[in-house]
Amino acid sequence: xxxxxxxxxxxxxxxxxxxxxxxxxxxxxxxxxxxxxxxxxxxxxxxxxxxxxxxxxxxxxxxxxxxxxxxxxxxxxxxxxxxxxxxxxxxxxxxxxxxxxxxxxxxxxxxxxxxxxxxxxxxxxxxxxxxxxxxxxxxxxxxxxxxxxxxxxxxxxxxxxxxxxxxxxxxxxxxxxxxxxxxxxxxxxxxxxxxxxxxxxxxxxxxxxxxxxxxxxxxxxxxxxxxxxxxxxxxxxxxxxxxxxxxxxx
Amino acid sequence: xxxxxxxxxxxxxxxxxxxxxxxxxxxxxxxxxxxxxxxxxxxxxxxxxxxxxxxxxxxxxxxxxxxxxxxxxxxxxxxxxxxxxxxxxxxxxxxxxxxxxxxxxxxxxxxxxxxxxxxxxxxxxxxxxxxxxxxxxxxxxxxxxxxxxxxxxxxxxxxxxxxxxxxxxxxxxxxxxxxxxxxxxxxxxxxxxxxxxxxxxxxxxxxxxxxxxxxxxxxxxxxxxxxxxxxxxxxxxxxxxxxxxxxxxxxxxxxxxxxxxxxxxxxxxxxxxxxxxxxxxxxxxxxxxxxxxxxxxxxxxxxxxxxxxxxxxxxxxxxxxxxxxxxxxxxxxxxxxxxxxxxxxxxxxxxxxxxxxxxxxxxxxxxxxxxxxxxxxxxxxxxxxxxxxxxxxxxxxxxxxxxxxxxxxxxxxxxxxxxxxx
Numbered sequence: 001x002x003x004x005x006x007x008x009x010x011x012x013x014x015x016x017x018x019x020x021x022x023x024x025x026x027x028x029x030x031x032x033x034x035x036x037x038x039x040x041x042x043x044x045x046x047x048x049x050x051x052x053x054x055x056x057x058x059x060x061x062x063x064x065x066x067x068x069x070x071x072x073x074x075x076x077x078x079x080x081x082x083x084x085x086x087x088x089x090x091x092x093x094x095x096x097x098x099x100x101x102x103x104x105x106x107x108x109x110x111x112x113x114x115x116x117x118x119x120x121x122x123x124x125x126x127x128x129x130x131x132x133x134x135x136x137x138x139x140x141x142x143x144x145x146x147x148x149x150x151x152x153x154x155x156x157x158x159x160x161x162x163x164x165x166x167x168x169x170x171x172x173x174x175x176x177x178x179x180x181x182x183x184x185x186x187x188x189x190x191x192x193x194x195x196x197x198x199x200x201x202x203x204x205x206x207x208x209x210x211x212x213x214x215x216x217x218x219x220x221x222x223x224x225x226x227x228x229x230x231x232x233x234x235x236x237x238x239x240x241x242x243x244x245x246x247x248x249x250x
Numbered sequence: 251x252x253x254x255x256x257x258x259x260x261x262x263x264x265x266x267x268x269x270x271x272x273x274x275x276x277x278x279x280x281x282x283x284x285x286x287x288x289x290x291x292x293x294x295x296x297x298x299x300x301x302x303x304x305x306x307x308x309x310x311x312x313x314x315x316x317x318x319x320x321x322x323x324x325x326x327x328x329x330x331x332x333x334x335x336x337x338x339x340x341x342x343x344x345x346x347x348x349x350x351x352x353x354x355x356x357x358x359x360x361x362x363x364x365x366x367x368x369x370x371x372x373x374x375x376x377x378x379x380x381x382x383x384x385x386x387x388x389x390x391x392x393x394x395x396x397x398x399x400x401x402x403x404x405x406x407x408x409x410x411x412x413x414x415x416x417x418x419x420x421x422x423x424x425x426x427x428x429x430x431x432x433x434x435x436x437x438x439x440x441x442x443x444x445x446x447x448x449x450x451x452x453x454x455x456x457x458x459x460x461x462x463x464x465x466x467x468x469x470x471x472x473x474x475x476x477x478x479x480x481x482x483x484x485x486x487x488x489x490x491x492x493x494x495x496x497x498x499x500x501x502x503x504x505x506x507x508x509x510x511x512x513x514x515x516x517x518x519x520x521x522x523x524x525x526x527x528x529x530x531x532x533x534x535x536x537x538x539x540x541x542x543x544x545x546x547x548x549x550x551x552x553x554x555x556x557x558x559x560x561x562x563x564x565x566x567x568x569x570x571x572x573x574x575x576x577x578x579x580x581x582x583x584x585x586x587x588x589x590x591x592x593x594x595x596x597x598x599x600x601x602x603x604x605x606x607x608x609x610x611x612x613x614x615x616x617x618x619x620x621x622x623x624x625x626x627x628x629x630x631x632x633x634x635x636x637x638x639x640x641x642x643x644x645x646x647x648x649x650x651x652x653x654x655x656x657x658x659x660x661x662x663x664x665x666x667x668x669x670x671x672x
Binding site: 016017018019020021022025026029045046062064065067068106130131149151194195196199200223224226227230 | 455633
């Protein structure tokens with residue numbers, strides 16, 4: 001039997017605030033259900049980052065843990081090497097910001113990122129961007145509508161080489177005034193979608209898997225379809241807020 | 251009680267509103283009445299609380315139960331005012347005292363559960379003799395960032411009242427951060443196992459290191475600065491409480507599980523500061539069964555349903571231990587309203603894989619999120635949109651039902667015998 005597809009979950013104790021570890025579970029199960037062996041490798045801070053994994057995942061986290069994570073990743077140099085060897089990277093929120101050229105640290109000064117995506121994150125004005133996020137994917141990506149939940153202070157500006165993951169239908173996304181959300185590079189995706197993103201968007205999960213495991217048979221996901229329909233409708237409902245508030249008070 | 255006329259009028263008005271609210275069936279009423287009282291007299295809470303020996307309890311998990319246990323201990327010594335319905339915000343506290351002020355005999359003690367965010371304000375207003383700080387972990391993801399912020403606010407509030415005694419959970423780094431440097435602190439080693447919200451040092455942001463459990467539990471320390479777990483004064487060792495000097499008190503509760511023994515350890519330590527001898531305090535706690543519906547057993551269509559509350563990953567870690575073994579069916583209710591946090595992504599931080607080998611019925615506003623989580627956990631499950639129907643679907647003679655905060659409230663209403671029982 002072939003070597004299992006290995007999925008590295010980077011620093012779950014630092015970058016796992018929003019259940020993003022679920023992305024690893026989703027990727028591994030979707031391979032196993034198709035008869036492809038898969039393993040999840042948890043890499044905690046202080047351990048060496050392996051360069052031989054097939055998919056690398058990072059999630060959301062607070063400012064302090066985020067700068068700890070980027071320190072470790074810059075020191076190790078493992079991610080660029082793994083990408084050169086054909087691996088894929090999927091990063092959410094704080095993890096997404098780390099992949100860019102720079103982001104704002106907890107002290108308010110710019111921190112260098114890993115430079116794997118051509119984007120930079122500054123601290124947005126006003127309240128955190130919190131709520132349901134619906135994204136119409138870039139047609140070139142070839143995905144159905146993306147659904148998730150965003151929760152970030154950062155505002156991400158794309159550089160001239162960056163291609164957005166899609167355009168925001170509901171929510172804020174990159175929030176840099178161009179209506180974009182996320183960035184797609186060569187086998188690298190950064191996004192503000194939590195949920196976790198790959199649980200709510202199995203087509204995105206399968207796209208990432210196909211980059212490292214080749215073409216995959218389709219899977220039936222009736223429960224995920226029902227959840228997607230519910231969340232997308234809730235996000236679009238202009239009265240969503242009032243409805244939920246009324247229910248909560250009662 | 252000698253209250254100023256303005257306060258007495260404000261209290262009377264609040265109680266009328268509470269009563270109307272209660273009769274209209276819109277809730278317990280004390281919060282809405284408290285709001286009226288406070289609007290009419292902004293000093294009412296301070297004046298109403300005066301004359302009580304007050305203990306307050308805060309933290310992410312276990313507030314309601316610990317407060318109930320503290321009240322049981324204090325009741326051995328005198329009359330106790332307590333917000334037993336979990337009305338733990340400002341209006342709820344005012345309402346709690348207002349309603350108690352109606353009875354002829356004034357209470358000697360107050361045992362108050364206080365929302366994490368309200369601790370500074372409560373300390374100012376009710377002048378507690380003791381503050382028990384249980385734990386701090388992620389609860390509402392759409393309000394993240396507040397966990398560490400609460401610890402900072404607690405710290406500043408406690409610094410301002412050096413005469414107030416603090417009972418702090420030594421095993422929770424964020425609680426330790428809040429209570430560090432406080433002179434009148436009693437450290438309790440509760441044996442807390444949840445660590446996922448304290449990977450980074452609250453003082454400097456470096457990694458925390460956890461030593462294997464020793465005689466006084468698992469010590470932790472920062473890998474970079476000098477912040478570390480304090481030497482505990484009181485230790486929960488299995489089902490015994492070890493007091494300073496080594497005296498051991500057996501902790502035998504009707505409430506199940508380690509988490510409730512930890513709650514009892516914190517409550518007993520707080521009660522000791524308010525003058526209750528520890529063996530007597532723990533003895534009084536033994537008789538506490540259901541607390542605001544938690545652990546209550548209701549019968550629905552011949553099915554005995556035990557109700558469990560689990561609001562967040564830390565709480566679920568304990569609840570999964572309490573759920574009876576497979577093949578006993580389980581119903582799980584998940585909402586994501588304001589009081590729950592709007593983002594249920596935390597479902598992926600709960601090891602629901604442990605429920606395998608039985609039917610799990612997913613329900614609540616966000617039951618579909620749970621159904622997807624259970625699919626990936628490979629747990630046999632069904633989504634049912636109605637609580638009574640969910641219980642019927644689970645079937646069997648005996649089931650466990652676990653729900654998060656507002657779902658739990660809905661469950662209690664939906665499964666109440668008066669609600670379409672057949």
